[in-house]
Amino acid sequence: MKKQRGVTVWFTGLSGAGKSTIAQALEAQLRQLGYGLEVLDGDIVRTNLTKGLGFSRADRDENIRRIGFVSHLLTRNGVIVLVSAISPYREIRDEVRDRIDDFVEVYVDAPLQVCENRDVKGLYKRARAGEIKQFTGIDDPYEPPLSPEVHCHTDRESVEESVVKVLAKLETLGYIQLAATPVG
Numbered sequence: 001m002k003k004q005r006g007v008t009v010w011f012t013g014l015s016g017a018g019k020s021t022i023a024q025a026l027e028a029q030l031r032q033l034g035y036g037l038e039v040l041d042g043d044i045v046r047t048n049l050t051k052g053l054g055f056s057r058a059d060r061d062e063n064i065r066r067i068g069f070v071s072h073l074l075t076r077n078g079v080i081v082l083v084s085a086i087s088p089y090r091e092i093r094d095e096v097r098d099r100i101d102d103f104v105e106v107y108v109d110a111p112l113q114v115c116e117n118r119d120v121k122g123l124y125k126r127a128r129a130g131e132i133k134q135f136t137g138i139d140d141p142y143e144p145p146l147s148p149e150v151h152c153h154t155d156r157e158s159v160e161e162s163v164v165k166v167l168a169k170l171e172t173l174g175y176i177q178l179a180a181t182p183v184g
């Protein structure tokens with residue numbers, strides 16, 4: 001593993017916006033470049049670390065606080081952490097940002113209609129049918145970031161374009177090096 005600076009790359013956005021897809025593609029690129037990283041995917045985290053939490057504001061905040069805590073520990077030990085979680089509330093995202101010095105927020109943005117048409121997991125259909133309550137974008141709020149480091153528009157950008165944007169920002173901020181430095 002290369003000697004590296006830790007950083008938390010935090011993907012926020014509606015369900016189906018493309019957070020996990022972009023994070024996975026980014027993971028593959030970073031591994032190829034030789035970086036050590038950890039992925040904390042919201043859906044997976046909710047089956048272990050934050051199991052039992054629901055979708056009230058308090059539970060959503062607690063979910064994010066715990067993910068943020070683990071990200072903080074990893075980041076300060078030189079790990080690149082890719083977090084994908086809807087994280088709908090600005091205040092708790094900013095709280096996590098304040099705690100983790102090295103924090104890059106990626107707003108994965110697609111109109112609700114696009115996410116709903118994709119309906120990757122069939123959840124929008126169930127939310128519209130009233131089978132799932134407190135579903136972000138339907139009957140629960142989403143507060144977009146005001147100044148994210150990266151803003152991906154997945155309704156009009158390819159996954160590759162979004163990944164390149166994140167990689168470029170990580171390089172600009174000094175977390176990774178994309179091109180090998182010429183020797184001599």
Ligand code: ADP
Binds near residue numbers: 018
């Ligand atoms: P989230 O993690 O935000 O809930 P997912 O990554 O699970 O979203 O699902 C996003 C879906 O949208 C995937 O099926 C993905 O293939 C599709 N998709 C289409 N275009 C894009 C794009 N430009 N960026 C990311 N995902 C996209």
